[in-house]
Amino acid sequence: MSNAISVLDRYQHYRARRFLKHEQTYANSLPSWRTQRRRRILVVGLALTFAVMAVISVLCAFGFRIAALAWIPATLIFLPLWVALQIVSGRQGDAPNATLDEFELAQRNNARSIGLAITQNLMLLPIFYLIIGSVSTDFGDGNIAYAGGLMTLTVLLIGGCTPAMILGWTRPDPDA
Template sequence: MPDQATVDNRNILQRYQDYRTRRFLKYEQNWATSLPRWRTRRRRRSLVLAVALSFLVMATTAVLCAVGFKTAALLWLPACALFFPAWIALQIASGRQGDAPEAALDEFEIAQRNSARSIGLTLTQYLMLIPIAYLLIGSIHGLGPGEDVAYAGALMVLTVLLIGGCSPAMILAWVRPDPVAED
């Protein structure tokens, strides 16, 4: 027989999952009619490309900072100016399927979401080796002043975490077919 703490933990987790599902369905209903023209596969793919382009600018900024261009950090601002609206529009247009709770999805959607999340985690783990190597080598061999190495490393880590965190939604937005038109 399970002890009381185990039962309470399951209840807490189940209550939290129920809350997440209710909140997700509420917001899904609120945003269901937003950006109707952006819900096609072609438009979602253009949003995915815009988010990917912002990641490219972020990564380039991190590399430029790593090689010593002090003013390169200003490139982070246009990257964010592109990322935030594109990411918000992508989340709305794709129905936030990348982070949807299990109870809000059918079996096929759960399988797709879990596969995309697995790819996102793998991508994060492999890409994270780049800033780790840079920080290790930079701190051992003194590639520049300590704050330059730390700043460039932080930009690299932030970029990799954003790529990994956003990739499930990007993958799902890219592969999902156009929604079926309702009469």
């Protein structure tokens, strides 16, 4: 058992070192986007991207497979928004414990808890869609699996991004 703890401790130390190295690398990136107002713009942009992804998955569920082509631009918009939010919020949503003070740790843990609850609750939508859709058809409809996959991916992205979005939205402007 002590060997397993040692391996976990070493991994956590590695994560903290890597996090601090990346934090130092990006500490001066996007300085004008570090205000609360600008972070909120990024959060709203991500939320709109997730709404588009959800609509695309529902359209695919109704047989509009051509709607899946809109997933590409949604992803191309999502990625820079997500990277920018991570940079300007200091990646506090997924920071290792050793790199945060008590207040930051409490905020991060609260945001993660909300993210987990959102993920668990929203995941029920694609689960029920897949269960009901698979028993009500002859299993020959590829739209069910494809749309269910898009729904699941959307929910996982929402849940995974929620902690950073909450912290980006709620944290005050950094000191000058």
